[in-house]
Amino acid sequence: MMQDHDKTLYDQLLPLYEMEGFDDLLFKLTPTESNSERLIIKMEVRKLMSACSRPVDLRGKVVGECRRYFLNNVNHWLDDVAINLYHRRLDIYQGKMTQGLWDDLHNTSNSYRVLQRQGDVRAAESMDTVETVPLRFGHYLSRSENRIQISSRIQAFLPDGTEVNGSTIDLSNSGMQVKLPAAFRYDEGSTLVVYFPQLGDECRLPELFSGLNYRVVGVELNFNKDSFQRLRLRLVTSTDAIKNAIETKSTQDTVSSRSENEDKFLTTRSKSYEQIFLEQTSSLPLFFCGNKLRYSLLTEQNRSLWDYWHDERNLPVVDKLFSAARLQHLALEGLTSSETLVYCFSHQHSDKTFFFSACPTELTPELRRLFWHVGSSRPSWRVLRVTMAKINEEDTRRLQDISPAYIQQIDELTHIATIQDLTLETVNSDYRIPIKPKLPSRSLNQFVHERDPIAAIDAVPSVLAPQRKEPRYQHKTGTILIHHTSGELHGETIDFSPHGLNISLSGPFSGSKSQEVAVTFTDLKRVDPNAPLGNVPYKVIQISEDRTNVKLALLKDRHSKHRSHYLQRLIEHNQHKLMLDSEKLPDAPLLSAMHQMLLTRLSVTPYFLVRRGETLQVSGIGTNYPGSELSRILHKSAAAGMISLAPVLGEHLSKYANGVTRQRNRLEQIRHEFYVAATIANGVVIAVKSRSLDSFETPEERKFFISQAKKRGKFFAVRNWMQPIDDGSQWLNSETSEQLMKLSTKRTAQLEHEFADLCVYGEMSDITDEVMMRLEMG
Numbered sequence: 001m002m003q004d005h006d007k008t009l010y011d012q013l014l015p016l017y018e019m020e021g022f023d024d025l026l027f028k029l030t031p032t033e034s035n036s037e038r039l040i041i042k043m044e045v046r047k048l049m050s051a052c053s054r055p056v057d058l059r060g061k062v063v064g065e066c067r068r069y070f071l072n073n074v075n076h077w078l079d080d081v082a083i084n085l086y087h088r089r090l091d092i093y094q095g096k097m098t099q100g101l102w103d104d105l106h107n108t109s110n111s112y113r114v115l116q117r118q119g120d121v122r123a124a125e126s127m128d129t130v131e132t133v134p135l136r137f138g139h140y141l142s143r144s145e146n147r148i149q150i151s152s153r154i155q156a157f158l159p160d161g162t163e164v165n166g167s168t169i170d171l172s173n174s175g176m177q178v179k180l181p182a183a184f185r186y187d188e189g190s191t192l193v194v195y196f197p198q199l200g201d202e203c204r205l206p207e208l209f210s211g212l213n214y215r216v217v218g219v220e221l222n223f224n225k226d227s228f229q230r231l232r233l234r235l236v237t238s239t240d241a242i243k244n245a246i247e248t249k250s251t252q253d254t255v256s257s258r259s260e261n262e263d264k265f266l267t268t269r270s271k272s273y274e275q276i277f278l279e280q281t282s283s284l285p286l287f288f289c290g291n292k293l294r295y296s297l298l299t300e301q302n303r304s305l306w307d308y309w310h311d312e313r314n315l316p317v318v319d320k321l322f323s324a325a326r327l328q329h330l331a332l333e334g335l336t337s338s339e340t341l342v343y344c345f346s347h348q349h350s351d352k353t354f355f356f357s358a359c360p361t362e363l364t365p366e367l368r369r370l371f372w373h374v375g376s377s378r379p380s381w382r383v384l385r386v387t388m389a390k391i392n393e394e395d396t397r398r399l400q401d402i403s404p405a406y407i408q409q410i411d412e413l414t415h416i417a418t419i420q421d422l423t424l425e426t427v428n429s430d431y432r433i434p435i436k437p438k439l440p441s442r443s444l445n446q447f448v449h450e451r452d453p454i455a456a457i458d459a460v461p462s463v464l465a466p467q468r469k470e471p472r473y474q475h476k477t478g479t480i481l482i483h484h485t486s487g488e489l490h491g492e493t494i495d496f497s498p499h500g501l502n503i504s505l506s507g508p509f510s511g512s513k514s515q516e517v518a519v520t521f522t523d524l525k526r527v528d529p530n531a532p533l534g535n536v537p538y539k540v541i542q543i544s545e546d547r548t549n550v551k552l553a554l555l556k557d558r559h560s561k562h563r564s565h566y567l568q569r570l571i572e573h574n575q576h577k578l579m580l581d582s583e584k585l586p587d588a589p590l591l592s593a594m595h596q597m598l599l600t601r602l603s604v605t606p607y608f609l610v611r612r613g614e615t616l617q618v619s620g621i622g623t624n625y626p627g628s629e630l631s632r633i634l635h636k637s638a639a640a641g642m643i644s645l646a647p648v649l650g651e652h653l654s655k656y657a658n659g660v661t662r663q664r665n666r667l668e669q670i671r672h673e674f675y676v677a678a679t680i681a682n683g684v685v686i687a688v689k690s691r692s693l694d695s696f697e698t699p700e701e702r703k704f705f706i707s708q709a710k711k712r713g714k715f716f717a718v719r720n721w722m723q724p725i726d727d728g729s730q731w732l733n734s735e736t737s738e739q740l741m742k743l744s745t746k747r748t749a750q751l752e753h754e755f756a757d758l759c760v761y762g763e764m765s766d767i768t769d770e771v772m773m774r775l776e777m778g
Helices: 004-016 022-029 035-048 079-090 099-107 113-117 197-203 242-250 262-279 301-306 326-330 364-376 393-403 404-412 425-430 439-449 522-527 560-573 588-599 627-635 654-660 698-712 734-743 746-758 768-774
Strands: 067-071 074-078 134-136 153-157 164-169 173-182 191-195 212-219 228-235 284-289 292-298 338-349 350-359 382-390 414-421 460-461 473-474 479-485 485-497 500-505 516-520 536-543 548-553 579-581 607-610 613-625 670-681 684-692 711-724 760-767
Touching: 004 022, 004 035, 004 079, 022 035, 022 164, 067 079, 074 079, 079 164, 079 173, 099 191, 134 262, 153 173, 164 242, 173 212, 197 242, 262 588, 262 607, 262 613, 262 734, 262 746, 262 760, 284 326, 284 588, 292 654, 301 404, 326 338, 326 711, 338 364, 338 560, 338 768, 350 364, 350 439, 350 711, 364 439, 414 588, 425 768, 460 588, 479 500, 479 522, 516 548, 548 560, 607 627, 607 654, 613 627, 627 684, 627 711, 627 760, 654 670, 654 760, 670 698, 698 711, 711 768, 734 746, 746 760
Parallel strands: 134 613, 292 460
Antiparallel strands: 067 074, 153 164, 153 191, 164 173, 173 228, 191 212, 212 228, 284 292, 284 414, 338 350, 338 382, 382 414, 473 485, 473 579, 479 485, 479 516, 485 500, 500 548, 516 536, 536 548, 607 613, 607 760, 670 684, 670 711, 711 760
């Protein structure tokens, strides 16, 4: 086979072989070669142009399906890549099957021999894959027409005229799903001309032989790296030929038809990824009824943010973050959505916790610098982004079908707020770069929150599962609680469990959460003096607003196991006398409605990584449309119809995800900060450069990068957050899988393998405004 650098030379010489002027052309094209070298080239041309009567049989030699073709009076077995190459190269070889053409057909880009030589076998990819098809959250495929599942041979011509052969998977009046060779590129939005030779012959419809225009509306990820790419196509040509073919085939007993089967796979996949996002997001969603905060939606990852907004009594005070003045600004009439940064810290005084918070618009430059200096040096320093969106009539109409019984409750909701924690400990010193103003610290007292009253906020878990570690039982029995400052307080139990206690006290308790107390069960000790229920050490979990009700957890010491076992036996022997304190689970329809409203209002860009051998791949990136500016950059930097993390992470997923994917000393979560410069010309992104925070040595170097980025186009700062996924299969419903198995065992297996290989959930947030404010460049 000719070398790549010789290919241009030979392509000019081969069509003129044995024709007048060949020697002159050879001399002109090789002015620096010697006569002996020209002779070698001439001999190579003679060899390439020698007649070849051997058949080409590529079965088992290429990645793709081969078909039989009768060419030059010989039967050949070629795949789609080879047949297209044959037609393109035939004129160069003067319309004959020659040794050169025979060699070309055996050395196509999808030949196993070529792949092996290049070290590019698909089963052992050497680079992480950062590009994927976007997942449109909150949007599911639906059809107003039935489809039939039918496998029928088709011929498709790509926009550049390349012919590919494939088959249908299912067919409807307005669209179809097809399998075409994976060796070719298919751009979403492009138009294909499709011929139906088999269907036209079976249904006797001449129009199916003339070619129909279809637009590519979906390209599925080829996770198995097999030889086929699945496409969803929409019919563009106005015709009844497909409708007539479906009616004809539907009347035949040999056709196995199942309606909407592929949509079920796509919807199941989307909903499973959505569930991961809803249960793993680090953002804290809040639901308002007018000016009143009504619900918070809790996940494992946002619980720390929820717990942060609890005072020394462990009572929720996050509603104080939304003062009347801030709500008026965030929920301004006529705005569909708004957002602001909020700087926060807490201060302990007289065993009480006081929270301070301020938005940039509430601070003068001097007050802002004072707030930064005082707050950023404390462990309680937080930088939050609050996004507020209005619940509109479209939401109500969409939710009527989901939760008709709860429509009145949903109607009462007016706004959704999402809190993102943008704090990164390594950049806290940035806030102390400006000179501290000569203002007294008491100037910040205007930003302190009121402590009371405590709002009744329902903390709704994002998953319909019991949250308690053990059952609780209602029972009243006398107790004495001893605390180092409150002294001795008499009371009685409200409910208890082997490891927990809820007590009503005769007087106010002056302690704080996490402090230790000793509890004696006086009534139970009188019944059994030997019971290990005297001076039992407990830790304070929560204190009521009037401080007369305390919730406690048993402290672990060398006697705690004996005490909990005693209480467990006490419960078991008195089951008939005790009333179970049932845990109140969230209403499923209301929770579903909350989820639907969140999915259409993404404040972050969620993404999911799977492990394929030794590499990581992006299996999905959640989006809304039209999406944020960051999301649009991720779209513009990818192929048509795709979305990519490359503008931020480059092609180094493994490097940045190592902390949460390694087997030993694995981290629970990691955070990165990236600075991204997008060069834009005539509204088109022509280059993107990304640098991680740790690649800069000084703040001045970061400022220079930002200024240069803004001169050339756009600057973005991105906060990237990752956490490990231990068992991705748990989000693929087993009952749904069983139903899908009836439609296609292969597609179901692909879906199960995809979720079994999930290893990382991540989120990206655009923090450009926060960085520009922090570095005082905006």
